[in-house]
Amino acid sequence: MHKLLTLVLLTVSSVLSAAISDTVPNYNIIPRPNTILSNDFRSSIDALNIYIDNSYYTPYLKKLFEGIDNVKWTKKEDANVVFEPIESLDHESYTLSIGSDKVSIKANGSTGLQYGLTTLAQIVQNDGWPLPVLLISDSPKYEYRGMHLDVVRHFFSVDEVKKYLDFMAYYKFNKFHWHLTDDQGWRIEIKKYPKLQEVAAYRKETLIGHYNDVPQKYDGKRYGGYYTQDQIKEIVQYAADRHITVIPEIELPGHVKAALAAYPELGCEDKKYETATTWGVFEDVLCPNAFTFEFLEGVMDEVIQLFPGKYIHVGGDECPRDAWKRSAFCQEFMRRHNIENEAGIQSYFIQRIEQYINSKGKQIIGWDEILEGGLADNATVMSWRGTEGGIQAARMDHNVIMTPGSHCYFDYYQSESPDEPIAIGGYIPLEKVYKWDPTPTELEDNKKRFILGGQANLWTEYIATFSHLEYMAYARAMAMSEALWSKSKDYLQFLDRFEKHNDFWRVKGVNIAFHAYDLKPVVQAGDGLPIRLSFEVPYGTKVAYQFNDGKVKPFSKDGPMIISQSGKYIFSAGKGDRHGNPLKINFNLHKGTKAKLKLRDMPSVKYAGNGPGSLVNGVLGSDNKYGGTEWLGFEGKDCEGLLGWDDIEKIKYVTFRFFNGIGQWIYLPKAVEVSYSKDGLNYKTIQYKGDIETSSKVATIKVPVKAKAKYLKFKITNYGEIPSGAQGAGYRAWLFVDEIVVE
Ligand code: ACM
Numbered sequence: 001m002h003k004l005l006t007l008v009l010l011t012v013s014s015v016l017s018a019a020i021s022d023t024v025p026n027y028n029i030i031p032r033p034n035t036i037l038s039n040d041f042r043s044s045i046d047a048l049n050i051y052i053d054n055s056y057y058t059p060y061l062k063k064l065f066e067g068i069d070n071v072k073w074t075k076k077e078d079a080n081v082v083f084e085p086i087e088s089l090d091h092e093s094y095t096l097s098i099g100s101d102k103v104s105i106k107a108n109g110s111t112g113l114q115y116g117l118t119t120l121a122q123i124v125q126n127d128g129w130p131l132p133v134l135l136i137s138d139s140p141k142y143e144y145r146g147m148h149l150d151v152v153r154h155f156f157s158v159d160e161v162k163k164y165l166d167f168m169a170y171y172k173f174n175k176f177h178w179h180l181t182d183d184q185g186w187r188i189e190i191k192k193y194p195k196l197q198e199v200a201a202y203r204k205e206t207l208i209g210h211y212n213d214v215p216q217k218y219d220g221k222r223y224g225g226y227y228t229q230d231q232i233k234e235i236v237q238y239a240a241d242r243h244i245t246v247i248p249e250i251e252l253p254g255h256v257k258a259a260l261a262a263y264p265e266l267g268c269e270d271k272k273y274e275t276a277t278t279w280g281v282f283e284d285v286l287c288p289n290a291f292t293f294e295f296l297e298g299v300m301d302e303v304i305q306l307f308p309g310k311y312i313h314v315g316g317d318e319c320p321r322d323a324w325k326r327s328a329f330c331q332e333f334m335r336r337h338n339i340e341n342e343a344g345i346q347s348y349f350i351q352r353i354e355q356y357i358n359s360k361g362k363q364i365i366g367w368d369e370i371l372e373g374g375l376a377d378n379a380t381v382m383s384w385r386g387t388e389g390g391i392q393a394a395r396m397d398h399n400v401i402m403t404p405g406s407h408c409y410f411d412y413y414q415s416e417s418p419d420e421p422i423a424i425g426g427y428i429p430l431e432k433v434y435k436w437d438p439t440p441t442e443l444e445d446n447k448k449r450f451i452l453g454g455q456a457n458l459w460t461e462y463i464a465t466f467s468h469l470e471y472m473a474y475a476r477a478m479a480m481s482e483a484l485w486s487k488s489k490d491y492l493q494f495l496d497r498f499e500k501h502n503d504f505w506r507v508k509g510v511n512i513a514f515h516a517y518d519l520k521p522v523v524q525a526g527d528g529l530p531i532r533l534s535f536e537v538p539y540g541t542k543v544a545y546q547f548n549d550g551k552v553k554p555f556s557k558d559g560p561m562i563i564s565q566s567g568k569y570i571f572s573a574g575k576g577d578r579h580g581n582p583l584k585i586n587f588n589l590h591k592g593t594k595a596k597l598k599l600r601d602m603p604s605v606k607y608a609g610n611g612p613g614s615l616v617n618g619v620l621g622s623d624n625k626y627g628g629t630e631w632l633g634f635e636g637k638d639c640e641g642l643l644g645w646d647d648i649e650k651i652k653y654v655t656f657r658f659f660n661g662i663g664q665w666i667y668l669p670k671a672v673e674v675s676y677s678k679d680g681l682n683y684k685t686i687q688y689k690g691d692i693e694t695s696s697k698v699a700t701i702k703v704p705v706k707a708k709a710k711y712l713k714f715k716i717t718n719y720g721e722i723p724s725g726a727q728g729a730g731y732r733a734w735l736f737v738d739e740i741v742v743e
Contacts, residue, residue: 025038025040025132026493026496026497027122027123027126027127027132027134028122028123028126028127028496028497028500028501029119029122029123029126029136029497030122030171030478030481030482030494030497030498030501031171031172031481031482031484031485031486032482032485032486032488032489032490032493032494032497033119033136033137033138033486034136034137034138034139034486034487034488035136035137035138036134036135036136037134037135037136038132038133038134038135039133040132041132041133042130042131042132042133043098043099043100043101043130043131043132043133044100044101044130045080045098045100045101045102045103045129045130045131046070046129046130046131047070047071047072047080047129048065048070048071048072048080048081048103048120048124049072049073049074049078049079049080049081050065050071050072050073050074050079050081050117051073051074051075051076051078051079051081051082051083052073052083052113053083056083056085056109056110056113058110058114058241058242059241060114060166060169060241060242061113061114061117063166064117064118064121064170065121065124068121068124068125070129071124080101080102080103081102081103081104081105081120082102082103082104082105083104083105083106083107083113083116084104084105084106085106085107085108085109086106086107086108087108088108089106089107089108089112089139090108090112090139091107091108091109091111091112092111092112092115092139092140092143092174093107093108093112093137093138093139094106094107094112094113094115094116094119094136094137094138094139095107095116095135095136095137095138096116096119096120096134096135096136096138097134097135097136098120098123098131098132098133098134098135099133100133103120103131105117105120110243111243114169114242114243115138115172116138118169118170118172119136119138122170122501125504126497126500126501126504140172140484140485141484141485141486141487142438142451142452142453142454142484142485143174143452143453144174144175144401144452144453144454144455144484145172145173145174145175145453145454145455145481145484145485146173146174146175146176146177146247146401146403146453146454146455146456147164147168147173147175147176147177147455147456147458147473147477147480148176148177148178148179148403148455148456148457148458149161149164149176149177149178149179149458149460149469150179150182150457150458150459150460150461151178151179151180151187151227151460152179152180152181152182152183152184152185152186152187152258152460153182153184153185153279153459153460153461153463154460154461154463154464154465155185155187155223155224155225155226156460156466156469157466158227158231158234158235160466160469161178161235162235162238163466164176164469164473165235165238165239165242165244166242167474167477168242168244168477169242169243169244171477171478171481172481172485173244173477173481173484174243174244174245175244175245175247175455176239176244176245176246176247177247177249177313177455177457178246178247178248178249179249179251179459180227180248180249180250181249181250181251181255181256181258181259182251182255182256182257182258182276183255183256183257183258183275183276183282183284184203184206184257184258184275184276184277184279185200185201185202185203185223185224185225185226185258185275186200186201186226186258186259186262187201187225187226187227188226188227188229188232188248188250188303188306189226189227189228189229189232190298190299190302190303191229191302192298192299192301192302193262193263193295193298193299195262195263196226196258196259196262196263197226198262199258199261199262199275200258200259200261200262200275201224201225201226201258202222202223202224202225202275203222203223203224203258203274203275203276203277204222204274204275204277205218205219205220205221205222205223205277206218206219206221206223206277207219207277207278207279209422210422210462211278211279211280211424211461211663212660212661212662212663212664212697214695214696216278218277218278224275229302229306232306232307233306236306236307236308240308245309245311246307246309247307247309247311247312247313247365248303248306248307248312248313249313249314249315250299250300250303250312250313250314250315251314251315251317252286252296252314252315252316252349252350252353253285253286253288253316253319253345253346253349254281254282254285254286254315254317254318254319254320255281255282255315255317255318255319256284256285256286257273257274257275257276257282257284258275258276259286259295260273260284260286261273261274261275263291263295265289265291265292266286266287266291266292266295267284267285267286267287267323268285268287268289268323268324268326268327268329268330269284269323269326269327279461279663280663280727281318281320281727281728281729282320283320283322283323283725284323285319285320285321285323285324286349287323287324287327287329287330288330288333288345288348288349289329289333293352296353296356297356300312300353300356300357300360301360304357304360304362310362310363311362311363311364311365311380312357312362312363312364312365313364313365313366313382314350314353314354314357314364314365314366314370315366315367316346316350316366316367316369316370317366317367317368317369317384318367318369318727319346319369320724320725320729321342321343321345321346322724322725322729324342324345325342330342330345333345343372343373344373346369346372346373347372347373347374350364350366350370350373350375351373351374351375351376354375354376354379355376358376358378363378363379363380364379364380365379365380365381365382365401366379366380366381366382367381367382367384368381368382368383368384368385368388368389368390368393369389371389371392371393371396371398375396375398377397377398378399379398380398380399380400380401380452381393381398381399381400381401382400382401382403382455383400383401383402383403383404384403384404384405384408384457385404385405386404386405386406386606387402387404387440390402390404390440390451391440391442391443393450394443394447394448394450394451395443395444395447397447397450398450399450399452400450400451400452401438401452401453401454401455402438402439402440402451402453402454402455403454403455403456403457405426405606406428406606407428407432407433407436408428408433408436408454408455408456408457408480409424409426409428409456409457409459410428410456410457410458410472410473410476410477411423411424411457411458411459411460411461411462411463411472412424412425412426412427412428412627413425413426413427413428413625413627413628414427414428414429414430414472414475414476414513414515415429415513415515415518415581416518416520416583416622416625416628416629417515417518417581417583418584418622418624419581421462421468421471422462423462423472423625424459424461424462424663424664425625425626425627425661425663425664426625426626426627426664427625427627427628428476429515429518429520430475430476430479430498430515430516431479431491433456433476433479433480433483434479434482434483434489434491434494435483435489435491436454436480436483437483438451438453438454438483438484439451453484454480454483454484456473456476456477456480458472458473467511468511470505470510470511470512471511471512471513472513474505474510474512474513475498475502475512475513475514475515476513478498478501479494479498482494492538492539495516495538498516499514499516499578502514514578515580515581516538516578516580517537517538517541517573517574517575517578517579517580518573518580518581518583519535519537519543519571519572519573519580519583520535520536520629521533521534521535521571521583521585521610521619521629522534522535522536522560522610522629523563523610523613523614523617523619523629524560524610524613524617525593525597525613525614525616525617525618526595526596526597526611526612526613526614526615526616526617527596527597527613528594528595528596528644528646530562530563530564530594531562531563531587531589531593531617531618532560532561532562532563533560533561533563533585534559534560534561535555535571535573537573538575540575541573541574541575542554542573542574542575543555543571543572543573544571544572544573545561545569545570545571545572546569546570547565547567547568547569548567548568555571563587563589563618564589565587565589566587566588566589566618567586567587568584568585568586569584569585569586569587570582570583570584571583571584571585585619586619586620587618587619588618588619588620588741589618590618590741590742590743591645591649591651591742591743592615592616592643592739592740592741592742593616593617593618594645595616595643595644595645595712595742596643596644596645597612597613597615597616597641597642597643598612598641598642598644599612599615599639599640599641600638600640600641601634601637601638601639601640603632603633603634603639604633604634604635604734606633606635607626607627607631607632607633607734607736608632608633609628609629609630609631609632609738610629610630612632612641614629614630614631614632614738614739615632615641615737615738615739615740616643616739616740616742617630617739618739619739620657620738620739621657621659621698621736621738621739623696623697623698624697626659626661626664626666626736630738630739631659631736631737631738632736632737632738633666633734633735633736634718634734634735634736634737635732635734636718636731636732636733636734637718637732637735638669638715638716638717638718638735639714639715639716639718639735639737640713640714640715640716641713641714642711642712642713642714643711643712643713643714643740643742644680644710644711644712645710645711647710648678648708648709648710649708649709649710649742650707650708651676651705651706651707651708651709651712651742651743652704652705652706652743653702653703653704653705653741653742653743654674654702654703654705654712654714654740654741654742654743655700655701655702655703655740655741655743656672656700656701656703656714656716656737656740656741657698657699657700657737657738657739657741658692658698658699658700658701658716658735658736658737659697659698659736659737659738660694660696660697660698660699661697661736662722662726662727663727664727664734665722665727665728665731665733665734666733666734666735666736667718667719667722667733667734667735668692668693668694668699668719669692669716669717669718669719669735670692670717670718670719670720671687671688671692671715671716671717672687672688672692672701672703672714672715672716672717673685673686673687673688673714673715673717674686674688674703674705674712674713674714674715675712675713675714675715676705676707676709676711676712676713677709677710677711677712677713678708678709678710678711679710679711680710680711683711683713684707686703686704686705688701688703712742714740716735716737718732718733718735719733719735720732720733721733
């Protein structure tokens with residue numbers, strides 16, 4: 001398709017004047033630039049001689065082109081790649097023009113220059129020589145484009161953090177949120193408090209397997225580490241050389257067990273604290289005493305010296321108040337400070353530290369819990385428990401960074417394949433990340449400017465090695481980079497570019513995930529019609545299937561497949577020599593699969609499966625993972641519904657399945673009730689009498705009916721408020737259901 005034009009005599013702008021941006025090739029640039037003008041001509045450029053004035057040069061620029069033949073850094077006279085500073089451009093904007101024999105980058109300084117050269121490097125790496133003739137003008141959609149890394153749950157070396165920063169820079173991220181302290185370790189050297197290094201940086205062992213496993217198991221091995229201040233400075237400089245600002249997070253007043261282990265005076269209780277060896281939320285939190293505030297100020301003094309950016313992240317999330325309730329000191333503290341309840345202690349902490357940090361010329365960021373109780377004007381809110389906190393903050397004229405668990409948590413599963421390495425839970429595939437926009441549509445137009453951008457979070461409870469980190473983060477980071485940078489997006493077109501980039505990293509030995517051809521089933525059921533199965537696949541994808549042990553057949557493109565027989569189906573998809581993981585589905589048709597289903601309340605949009613019909617589509621939700629197409633999640637609500645048939649049916653049993661994941665606030669129901677009727681008017685009710693408990697992740701209960709009925713109502717009562725001491729204490733539990741089998 002690409003033509004080699006050795007004689008491109010026209011100037012770039014006149015060659016391109018007739019270009020139509022929709023139809024131009026994409027040159028495999030991620031994130032997709034704002035505009036590419038090109039008409040698919042090739043220049044004569046098959047080598048780059050780059051000249052960058054010393055005042056703009058950083059070692060990273062050279063690193064960008066490492067390993068590419070035909071790239072040299074030269075004197076001005078010999079250069080065919082030149083930089084022109086243009087003061088009128090925004091600092092992150094650039095234009096890149098590739099003419100017949102010369103490349104020019106225009107930008108307002110070194111940030112735009114880096115982005116322009118990054119785009120040029122990607123064209124060379126993914127599109128090849130000779131370079132295409134084109135004109136790109138580009139600037140980001142959002143000013144805050146962040147990636148987060150938790151180095152507490154698992155520790156990553158200086159070199160590994162640098163690799164992460166390189167990857168971020170390649171995709172034009174500009175904020176690195178470094179989660180440095182938590183219950184399971186303290187990872188930043190604080191010279192005033194040496195026991196943070198000696199004690200808090202280590203834990204005696206670590207949970208293995210999943211938190212929800214019963215019983216929990218431990219590895220018995222001491223684990224830990226920290227960054228010296230010199231190493232921190234080295235990383236901050238390394239990031240700055242890539243135009244990435246590092247935002248350190250020092251958690252308070254919760255998530256501090258490691259600090260308490262080192263300095264028990266920070267706590268309210270006279271007991272031996274230990275660095276946590278398992279995950280979750282703990283009742284051991286900071287006590288608002290004089291030692292604690294002196295400690296926090298001492299820590300912040302050193303942190304502020306190390307990080308030149310304007311933001312210090314102070315955490316603020318998931319702080320149980322039980323220890324404050326039990327403490328006579330805290331009760332007296334509340335009286336003295338006119339604080340009405342324990343929630344006020346949390347606000348007191350945040351406001352007091354905020355004032356201190358502000359007095360040093362810096363601003364705070366906190367997780368959305370910091371909204372509870374009032375904030376200073378310049379506090380920035382990071383919205384993680386959904387977007388509501390961010391919306392509320394923006395309406396109060398606070399700056400907001402969106403990072404909702406529904407789209408931005410890269411520790412969640414990215415594929416539904418049962419072969420995936422163990423992850424915390426949930427399901428956030430590439431496409432979901434790609435299609436995300438940090439600005440909620442319901443936010444009023446005049447408040448949208450407070451949404452500074454978004455961030456992907458990488459919590460590392462289940463990510464112990466850098467190779468696994470690459471697997472979890474990198475593919476989705478590419479999608480995120482486009483969600484945050486690009487003003488126009490197109491998922492299928494992105495997949496084309498994504499494949500090229502995926503190959504690029506794979507060749508370098510990077511453990512990058514590729515799930516673009518994993519099939520996500522759309523199973524329609526619950527409408528009284530036969531079960532229908534279809535797939536949404538990228539253009540050009542071929543899908544095949546095998547039923548039981550029969551022949552492999554192509555999956556018809558003409559419409560959904562009717563599932564009229566129980567049995568094992570295996571589907572596979574691919575394009576060219578790329579294939580997704582095979583998808584195995586066991587359909588088990590039962591009386592419920594031909595019923596009409598109505599639900600009183602819809603499941604949460606975050607966990608809606610394929611709609612209510614997922615409850616009666618003949619497919620069981622995974623034994624290990626919630627999320628995905630089968631499990632329906634009800635946030636704090638009951639699940640009530642009605643199944644109806646055209647004729648009277650003989651019903652023996654109704655079986656329900658529930659997910660049990662208290663680490664993720666998912667609880668088994670309090671009660672289950674089934675009512676049946678022949679006429680839809682007079683119902684007989686059966687209350688499930690047995691206990692609803694389980695030692696595994698899925699609980700099944702079977703309700704004997706033994707009656708004839710045309711209508712069947714079910715009422716599954718949510719567990720209710722999560723008890724004190726547990727994760728999510730005080731919130732209403734989630735209820736996850738699938739499937740309702742009627743026999
Ligand atoms: C968080 O995920 N606890 C902010």
